Amino acid sequence: MERRLHLAIRDEVIAAWNRRDPEGILAPMADDVIFRDVAVGAPHLGRAALREAIVRFLAAFPDVHVEITSTTADGTRIAQEWTMTGTHLGDFMGVAATGRWTKTYGATVTVFDDDGRVVEASMYWNPLVMLRQLGVEPRVAAAPA
DSSP states (O other), X not given: OOHHHHHHHHHHXXXXXXXXXXXXXXXXXXXXXXXXXXXXXXXXXXXXXXXXXXXXXXXXXXXXXXXEEEEEEXXXXXXXXXXXXXXXXXXXXXXXXXXXXXXXEEEEEEEEOTTSOEEEEEEEEOHHHHHHHTTOOOOOOXXXX
C-alpha cells in the first residue's frame, strides 16, 4: 500500500480524536489490533479493548485536541510526534476530575498491513508530566545507587 494512503489514514484517526469520535478512531483498526500505551503497561488487544480505553480517555478529557508535530514514514510504518491538550473532567489513571488543563507530548508508531488496516500501534509519552499538571505528585522511587 502506498505511503500517502497510510498517512491519510493516520491523519483521519487524528481528526477523529479531535471530533471525539471513537468509531472514527477505530475505523482503520484491524479486529486483532495490538495497541501499546507505555503508561498502561499491558497492551490493549483487539478493537473492543481499545474502544473501552478510548471511551474512558474521552470521558476524562472531553475537549481533547491532538496536533501532529512531525511525521516519518517508512513502508508500512509511520512514526508521529504529537501534542495533546485537554481539560481533566473525568477519572484518569485513578485521579478524579481536577478541572485542570493539561498539555503533553508524545509519539506513536503505527504499523499497517497490506490492506491499510492498523495492525499495531505503540504510544510513547510521559504520564508523570500530565499528572503533575493535574496537581498530582506521584511518589517515584529513587534510582538504586
